[in-house]
Amino acid sequence: MDAPALIVSLKLAVLTSAGLLLPALWLGRRLAQSRTRWKVLPESLVALPLVMPPTVMGFYLMLAFSADAPLGGIWQRLTGTSLNFSFSGILLASLIVNIPFAVQPIQRAFEALPDHLREAAWCSGLSPWRTFLSIELPLVMPGVVSALALTFAHTLGEFGVILMVGGAIDGETRTLAISIYDHVQAFDESAAGWMSALLLAISFITIAVVYGLSARHRWQAER
Amino acid sequence: MTLAERPAGQQGEGLVVKLSQPGPIPLDAEFYCRPGELLALVGPSGSGKSTLLRAIAGLYAPARGRVSCGQETWYAADQGHDWSPQQRRVGMVFQDYALFPHLDAADNIATAMGHLPRSERRRRAADWLERVNLEGLERRLPRQLSGGQRQRVALARALAREPKVLLLDEPFSAVDQVTRRRLQRELVQLRERLSIPIVLVTHDLNEASALADRLCVLHAGRSLQQGAPEALFRRPASPAVARLLDRPNVFSGRVVATSQGLRLSWGEWCLEVAQGLDAYPVGSHLTWYLPASDIVLQRSDRPSRGIRENLVTARVDELLVLGGQSSVTLRVPHEPQPLRFDIATHAARRNGLVKGGWVRVSLLAAGIHVMQADMLPSSRDDDSP
Numbered sequence: 321m322d323a324p325a326l327i328v329s330l331k332l333a334v335l336t337s338a339g340l341l342l343p344a345l346w347l348g349r350r351l352a353q354s355r356t357r358w359k360v361l362p363e364s365l366v367a368l369p370l371v372m373p374p375t376v377m378g379f380y381l382m383l384a385f386s387a388d389a390p391l392g393g394i395w396q397r398l399t400g401t402s403l404n405f406s407f408s409g410i411l412l413a414s415l416i417v418n419i420p421f422a423v424q425p426i427q428r429a430f431e432a433l434p435d436h437l438r439e440a441a442w443c444s445g446l447s448p449w450r451t452f453l454s455i456e457l458p459l460v461m462p463g464v465v466s467a468l469a470l471t472f473a474h475t476l477g478e479f480g481v482i483l484m485v486g487g488a489i490d491g492e493t494r495t496l497a498i499s500i501y502d503h504v505q506a507f508d509e510s511a512a513g514w515m516s517a518l519l520l521a522i523s524f525i526t527i528a529v530v531y532g533l534s535a536r537h538r539w540q541a542e543r
Numbered sequence: 544m545t546l547a548e549r550p551a552g553q554q555g556e557g558l559v560v561k562l563s564q565p566g567p568i569p570l571d572a573e574f575y576c577r578p579g580e581l582l583a584l585v586g587p588s589g590s591g592k593s594t595l596l597r598a599i600a601g602l603y604a605p606a607r608g609r610v611s612c613g614q615e616t617w618y619a620a621d622q623g624h625d626w627s628p629q630q631r632r633v634g635m636v637f638q639d640y641a642l643f644p645h646l647d648a649a650d651n652i653a654t655a656m657g658h659l660p661r662s663e664r665r666r667r668a669a670d671w672l673e674r675v676n677l678e679g680l681e682r683r684l685p686r687q688l689s690g691g692q693r694q695r696v697a698l699a700r701a702l703a704r705e706p707k708v709l710l711l712d713e714p715f716s717a718v719d720q721v722t723r724r725r726l727q728r729e730l731v732q733l734r735e736r737l738s739i740p741i742v743l744v745t746h747d748l749n750e751a752s753a754l755a756d757r758l759c760v761l762h763a764g765r766s767l768q769q770g771a772p773e774a775l776f777r778r779p780a781s782p783a784v785a786r787l788l789d790r791p792n793v794f795s796g797r798v799v800a801t802s803q804g805l806r807l808s809w810g811e812w813c814l815e816v817a818q819g820l821d822a823y824p825v826g827s828h829l830t831w832y833l834p835a836s837d838i839v840l841q842r843s844d845r846p847s848r849g850i851r852e853n854l855v856t857a858r859v860d861e862l863l864v865l866g867g868q869s870s871v872t873l874r875v876p877h878e879p880q881p882l883r884f885d886i887a888t889h890a891a892r893r894n895g896l897v898k899g900g901w902v903r904v905s906l907l908a909a910g911i912h913v914m915q916a917d918m919l920p921s922s923r924d925d926d927s928p
Contacts, residue, residue, distance in 0.1 A: 439602050440641035442628040444655035445704055454654075458645050 321514055324491040325499035328407070332482075332495060333475040336414045337468045340422035344467055348426030349456075352433075370420045378484025381413045385485060403485075410486040410493050417481050421470040429463025430456070465533045473526040476519060558708050558740040560599060562608035568594050570605050570764040576708075576740035576757075582769075583743045583751035586761035586787060592744040593638075594764070596710050599742065600635050601628035612707050612740070631708075634701030638713040640693045642685040648672060648696050649681035655704040671699040676729065691722035695729070702737075709741045715750060727754060748789055752776070760784050778912050782830045785914075791883035792833045795916060800825045807831060807911065810877030814853045817909040830916045837910025838884040840871075840894060841903040853906040857882060862898050864888055871896065873904065 347366070351359055369377060385392045385403035395403045403409035433456060441451040457464075479497045486493030488502060496515055503512040557577040564570050570591055576582040584592045597603040599610055601617065604625055610618040617626045634655075642651050652671050653664035669681055675695035685693055694714060701709060714730075715723045731754065734741065745751050751758055752772035759769040767787070768780040779785040785793045796809040798820060805820045806813040809831075816831075823829055841854065857873035860881055869891045873882040882904070886896075896902065 434639070434641065436637050436639060436641035437643065439600075439628070440635070440637060440700075441643070441654070442602070443600055443633055443635040443704075444700060445629050445632070445657040446654065447629060455643055 321511065321518075322494075322496065322499040322503075325494050325496045325515075326518070328491065328494060329476050329496040332407075332411060332414055333472045335411055336418055336475045337422075337471045339411075339415055340418060340471055341464075341468065344419070344422035344426050345464070348423045348463075348467075349430045351423070351427045352430030366423050367420050369417045374417075374478070374480025375484060377417060378413070378481035381416065381481065382484050385409050385412075405485075405487050405489060405493060407486075407492050410482050410495075413481050413485045414475050414478060417478060418471045418474055421474050422467045425463045425466040425470065426460060427463075429460035429466075433459055462533050466530050469526045469530045473523050476522060556613065558599070558610075558612045558742070560595065560608075560610050562595065562598055562605045562610070564606035564608075568605075568764060570594065570598075570608075572759075572761065572764060572766040574759045574766055574769055576742055578740055579734075579738045580756045581734060581741040581743060581754060583745055583755035583758050584761055585745060585748060585751045585758050587746060589763070590761040591764035592746075592761055593712055595761075596635075596712050596742060596744050599708065600633045600710055601626055601631045615707075632704060632706050633708050633710055634704050634706030635710045636694070636697045636701050636712060636714045638716060640685075640697035640717075642693055642696055642700075644685050647682050647684055648677065648688065648692075651685070651696055652700045652703045655700045658705065668699075668703065671703050672696075674733075675699045689722075690718040691726055694718060694726055698730075698733075702733075706739065708739055709737065711741065711743045713744055713746070715745075715747075723750075730754065760787050762787055777834055777910070779832060779914070781914055782832075782916070785832050790832060791835060791881070792838070794831055794833075794878060794880055795828060796831050796913075798823045798825050798827050798829065807913065810875060812853070812855055814906060814911060815908040816911045816913060819913045823913065828916050830914045832912045832914065833882075833906055833910050834912075835884040837907040838882060839905040839907060840884075840886060840890070840896075841905060842894060852908050853911075854903055855882075855906055856901060856903050859896055859898050859900050859902060862891065862896055864891075869896075873902065 347362075351363060351366075382404060383389060385395075387393055387396045387402060392403050395401075395408075399408075401408070403412065437455060437459075438451055441455045442448070446454070476495075477497055478495070479501070482493065482495055483498055488494040488498045494502075496519060500512045500515045500519070503509070503515070557575060557580070559575045561573045562570050563572070568591060572591065572595055574582065574584075584595060586592055594603060594605075598605055598618070604618065605620070607620045608618070609616065609620070612631070615626075616624060617631050618624065643654065646654065649665055649668040649672065652668035656664040656667060659667060665681075669678075672678055672681060675698060677692060677695050677699075680688065680692065683692075685696070688696065694717070698714070715726055718726065727750065743751070743755060755772060757769055758772050758775055760767045760775065762783060768775060768784045775784070776788060776790065779788060779790060782793055794809060796807045796814070799806050799808040799813060801813060803815075805816070805825070807816050807820060808814075855875060857875045859871065860874045861870075861872035863870040863872075867888055868885050869888045870883065870885055871891065873884075875882065884904075894902070
């Protein structure tokens with residue numbers, strides 16, 4: 321078992337899920353409530369990581385992260401380190417790649433809220449902020465949990481983008497998925513087997529949790 | 544004409560609404576509602592009723608106009624003055640009730656009690672549930688309540704805010720008829736203790752005339768006429784209003800001068816009209832309307848002793864027995880539109896009314912209401928919901 325790789329993977333998954341939570345809540349709500357037809361553009365951008373080959377995505381991110389590119393250059397000047405081949409780099413890549421997994425379930429949940437509920441809350445005297453906290457947020461919670469779980473599970477399994485941007489530096493950028501690949505390459509199938517079983521178990525539990533939570537809520541009507 | 548009946552000095556008391564805009568939802572409406580009064584906005588779907596209600600609540604801002612309540616101006620388009628729904632303090636019952644699905648009945652009501660200390664809200668919510676006959680259901684979630692119970696919770700939530708205006712958007716449309724009657728009766732009882740303006744939106748004319756002190760008839764966003772239901776049903780301001788109020792017996796005629804004075808020429812008959820005819824020059828074409836209650840069947844077995852004015856002979860085209868009442872449709876030779884009236888079923892039997900037979904009816908001169916002939920709403924499908 322590659323313990324440092326497991327720690328990198330878990331750290332990456334936790335930070336990615338946590339980092340995307342608030343932006344995804346904001347963006348998912350905005351997209352759900354927007355009535356303009358131009359919203360297909362931001363929606364397509366959000367969905368893009370779903371359909372792009374991970375190596376292509378990783379290739380572009382690698383270019384953007386290099387010290388010659390504007391983004392990588394600014395990072396280099398601010399921190400004195402490179403984005404490529406660093407944990408910060410794979411975290412940033414992971415945040416970008418996981419945008420659809422975080423935003424879409426939350427957007428769907430907000431879309432399912434009838435407009436009347438918000439209006440009824442305003443007419444009852446609740447401020448927009450109070451309306452969000454005590455009416456909207458509890459009702460979209462299953463979507464939020466789905467988003468977190470999917471982001472977490474997907475980050476654990478991400479391979480191509482992380483490898484392109486981070487390489488496989490022990491304890492820094494080598495995740496469990498990359499470690500499995502390396503062990504298979506080195507004909508250590510027993511280690512690869514154990515780690516694969518672990519990832520399988522985590523994925524299964526995550527999906528079970530998502531399905532369990534999005535199934536029936538006490539306040540939802542039976543159909 | 545719409546505000547003609549408005550008493551002087553009304554400004555500053557109750558709810559006063561004057562809103563207009565060319566589109567996207569055309570509006571040109573003006574009405575008021577006194578404290579304690581129930582005003583029904585009636586009209587077919589798409590007539591702008593719900594939009595006007597939302598504009599009163601602050602959920603929609605038309606391009607032009609004003610909304611004021613008591614001494615407060617809630618909306619003044621020309622001054623860019625627009626209070627939020629929270630500031631306006633309206634109680635709104637939505638058509639689908641819009642109860643918060645994750646909160647129980649008491650918490651749904653307590654949500655609207657931001658003006659009370661937190662500790663008091665649950666107890667007061669229970670009081671409200673008792674007032675709407677739902678005692679003991681505090682802990683039920685909306686999905687565990689019947690349609691009628693949900694409507695009562697929504698009404699209690701609207702009133703728990705201690706609103707300055709109560710707005711009801713088709714509040715009885717989502718329940719069965721038995722529940723609807725009961726809820727309507729409860730609303731009438733509840734009204735006795737309310738001294739705020741109440742605006743009810745409905746497309747059900749029976750409901751509107753049974754519950755409202757006054758009706759405001761809307762078509763395509765325009766307020767065409769307002770007044771007490773009985774007044775509107777007897778004297779619609781225009782043929783369009785008569786159609787929107789689903790009145791039968793709207794015909795065209797011509798003013799003629801006879802030796803006995805002005806008469807209304809209708810086919811072969813010259814009808815006597817109690818009032819209004821002298822406002823029109825001789826020869827002019829106009830539209831006239833007769834409430835069904837002012838058509839009197841003449842007894843066939845003996846000459847009538849009573850009213851015998853405007854006797855007309857007509858053929859029975861249709862006779863529908865609807866329990867104790869029968870609906871009679873008559874045809875007169877020259878007129879494409881039928882004459883319709885209701886009669887007690889036993890009276891129809893006693894008079895030997897049969898389909899295809901001929902009868903004599905009196906069209907009461909006092910009931911005939913003459914109107915400027917104008918464009919009628921284009922087609923019947925305007926009226927379907």
